[in-house]
Amino acid sequence: MKALNQILIVLLVTTVFSCKKTTSEEKVVSETVTEIRNDIQRVEPPNWWIGFKNQSVQLLVKHPNIGNATPKISYQGVSITKVHKADSPNYLFLDLEISKTAEAGQFNIRFKLEDDSELVQTYELKSREKPAKDYIGFDSSDAIYLITPDRFANANPKNDEVKGLLQQGIDRADDYARHGGDIQGITEHLDYIDDLGFTAVWPCPVLTNDMPSGSYHGYAMTDFYEVDPRFGTLEEYRKLADDLRSRDMKLIMDQVANHCGLQHWWMTDLPFKDWINYQELYEENIDNWDWKVTKTSNHRRTTNQDPYASKKDHQEMADGWFVSDMPDLNQRNPFMANYIIQNSIWWVETLGLGGIRQDTYPYSEKEFMRNWAGAIMSEYPNFSIVGEEWSYNPLLIGYWQDGQKNKDQYDSNLKSTMDFAMQKNIVDALNEAESWDKGLVKIYEGLANDFAYTAPKDIMAFLDNHDKSRVYTEFDGDLIKTKMALSYLLMMPRIPQIYYGTEILMDDFDNPGDHGLIRTDFPGGWEGDTVNAFTGEGLSDAQKEMQSFLKKILNYRKTSDAIHNGKTVHFAPQDGVYVLARMIENETMVHIINKNEDPLELDLERFEELELKGKR
Structure with missing residues (x-):
């Protein structure tokens, strides 16, 4: 009789449970994950987080004939709101809603197939490591060190060759082959970068470029969620970010929304x-x-x-495709648009980024780019994004900056763009030989164009980068002009970026502008190098002088409130002299460019508003 009563109780409970109507407010019993299953070829993003302002995420699911499967999730606070079939039968796109009640943890996504068999994929929701407001982007108080990772330092020769990838081997004699630099090589030399006075590091892309040639530069990605094993691992990428943060420095990630690699x-x-x-x-x-x-x-x-x-x-x-081996991504497709936005957010969260540099910004659909930047800045209000606008026209550069009052009402949500215009003005001005004042006026009037920008000091300025000839080459090996240009760059109301090796006068004299040569190996980054710029061994006197010069200015700049936040005043060039000042309450910085061969005495009466009399 006792056993019969137990059976009746069980039946009664089952009946009550099965008849009860559920509502969206009631708790769903979470499935306990006892075994990690990875039956599906790809699910991207590979994980997500709780606590975002936008509580939805769209999963790309790739597996043979998965398009006919019925997915199911049993996890408290997570629901499938819509399932989208693709044109290919090998894809599904799942819209997930992650409620505020959802907790971090693992759960299974079950895919029931037409033959009643089942595939299972374990998915993870993580807790965010820090609040969104604590993702602080770069600004004009920073100085950014741009690195081509394959050419900076080879700390782990074991990853130089990876079986199965299309391009094999390294050849340092070939400017367009892989040379072996890696993420660990950057991490191991952070002392050098920090000591120079830089506050942020921007490496060119390090995601997988499984291309038959030219894979070293990183801009033809064949997997948006994978670190190229020849550069290292995701763990090493995270370590670089963590080590930078421990020094109060930032990692800026180079991203590409416009295209992928042909072998994606x-x-x-x-x-x-x-x-x-x-x-x-x-x-x-x-x-x-x-x-x-x-x-x-x-x-x-x-x-x-x-x-x-x-x-x-x-x-x-x-x-149009950027080049023949870089397919142009169609961001008008809403699934592609979601994919790119989520990928950017995934990397911000995974690495704790201090900024994004977006490649070939104007080539993508501009409405999408507005949404892309807006989605990131909405989640991370103190973050920074800089877009590459390769134009020498300030009107085009300013068009892309957030808050610009454009006639077509377009607002990009983009905090910063790149100042190619001032780069050209500085180089042309200092190379002008016919008339000193005429040359210097190019800088003067270039800076005067800041009225075109909503926030000039949020624009990123530079003298050279991975796509442009080395500045020392631009000045035909003139050390004084190079010093003038770099010191002016670091005084302007801008975010300065300096390319690796500029501090030791690296050049591309043999073939100016050649990309492979611009991205020359940094001396000392490879075992057996006879010159080591990290230690100073084998450097020429001129190289040591420039290294010391730049280190002194950068480290002063770190603590200069006048440069970070001061008022900008400049004086039209006269007698071959151009004066720029940055001023704040207790600090006045003055930068003087003198293109005369001999010293020149300045009459302070002209500069009376700077209140320089009696100061040193």
Whole structure:
């Protein structure tokens, strides 16, 4: 009789439970994960977090014939709100809602197939390591050190070759081959970078570039969620970020929203018919695409602003492939748009980034770029993003800065753009030989164009980078001009960026402007190097002088309130002299460029408003 009563009680409980109506406010019993399962080929993002302002995430699921599966999640606070089939049967896109009640943990996503079999993928929600407001971006108080990782330092020769990748081996004699530099090489030399006075590091991309050639530069990504094993591991990337933070320094990630590499894993099975631009043309001409791609792109970035631009010109600029081996991503496809936005946020959260540099900014759909930057800045209000606008026209540079009152009402949500205009002005001004004042006026009037920017000191200025000739080459090996230019750069109301090796006068004299040569190996980064810039061994007197000069200015700049926040005043060039001042309550900084061969005495009466009399 006792056993029978137990059976009746169980049946009664089961009946009550099965008849009870559930509501969205009631708790769902979470499935206990007793075994980690990874039956699915790809799920991206590979994990997510609780506590975001935007409580939804869209998962890309890639597996043979997964399109006909029925997914299910049993985890408190997480629900599937919509399932999207793709054009390819090998994809599903799952919209998940993560409520405020959701807790960090692992859960299984179960995919029931048409034959009633089941695939299981374990997914993880993580706790965020710090509040969104604590993701502090770079600003004008920072000085950024730009590095091409393959050419900086090879700390781990064991990862120089990785089986299975298309490009094998290293050849330091070939400027376009891989040379072996890695993430660990940057981490091991943070003492050097910190001691010089830099406060942030921007490495060119280190994600997987499984391309048959040119894979060293990192801009043809074939996996947006994987660190290239020839650069290291995700753990080593995190260590770089952590070690920088421990020094109160920032890691800026170089990202690419416009294109991927031709060997990206999805190129053999694209999810949708419009996943990339000119997809139909590409699929029809795969064997002859290198020729066809030249017909799809005009690189006319001004069509973004030009009120008279033809639709055809704008389409060829926005949709055309950057180069033949970099497919142009179609951000008008909402799944692609979500993919790129979530990928950026995933890296911000995974690495605790101090900023993003976005490559080829004007080439993407500008409405998407507004949404992309807006989504990031909404989650991280104190963050920073700089976009590459390779233009010498301040109007085009200023167009992309957040808050700009553009006639077409476009607001980018982008805090910073890159100042190619001032780079050219500085180089041209100091190289001008016919008339000293005429040359210096190019700098003077260049800075006067700051009225075109909503926030001039949030613009990123530079003298050289991974795409432009070395500044020492631009000045034909003139040490004095190089010093003038660098000191002026560090005084301007800007965020300064300096390319690795500029501090030791690295050059590209043999072939000015050649990308492979611009990205020369940093001496001392490889075992057996006879010159070591990290220790000073083998450097010339001029190299040591420049290194010491830059170190002194950078370290002073770190604590200069006048440079960070001061008022800017400059005086029109006279008699071959140009004066720039930065002023705040108890500090006045004055920068003087004198293009005369001999010393010149200045009459302080002209500079009376700077209140320099009696000061040292």
